[in-house]
Amino acid sequence: MKSFVTLAIMLFTFSGSIHGQDYDTIPPYEKNPNIPDFNLMQTDSSWFIKENIPSGKPVVIIYFSPDCGHCQLTAHEYEENISRMDDVFFVWVSYLSLDKIKSFAEEYKMLDQKNIRIGRDPNYFIPAFYKVKFTPFMAVYDAAGKLLKTYEEGTDPDTLIKLLHPAKSGS
DSSP states (O other): OHHHHHHHHHHHHHHHHHHTSOOOOSOHHHHSOBOOOOEEEETTSOEEEGGGSOTTSOEEEEEOOTTOHHHHHHHHHHHHHGGGGTTSEEEEEESSOHHHHHHHHHHTTOTTOTTEEEEEOTTOHHHHHHTOOSSSEEEEEOTTSBEEEEETTOOOHHHHHHHHOTTTTTO
């Protein structure tokens, strides 16, 4: 009987420790609401990192796929409205090949914009950090680098302008 009680106690203790190791469901960006450190290979094969972001500007990180129709529509909308957001710095990130990213950037005239960087995340850091489920995914930061809002399926330029510059949007 004594060995049965000991075995029951051991099993109870062991089963409790299994359930005590729950999966962390809080995404890293919610634990650390600052622009994350990242390594982005640009279309010219140079590296772009967090420290290269101009200070004092709002930042929008957009995770996309060049083959995604919704991402293409988003890029077109932002291309048409880029002059309204010249004080916002955009970082477009994909995991696909640099050739596809470069074609996408050329089609939407991103390569000559001073406030846009686009490239490949070879370490798959950005989608893991934000737990991306859909593309385009957007993370919007204020000029101090603090997270304002995420958009799991992207958002249009007007919504972004209203978030960053309520007085400028006319509402």
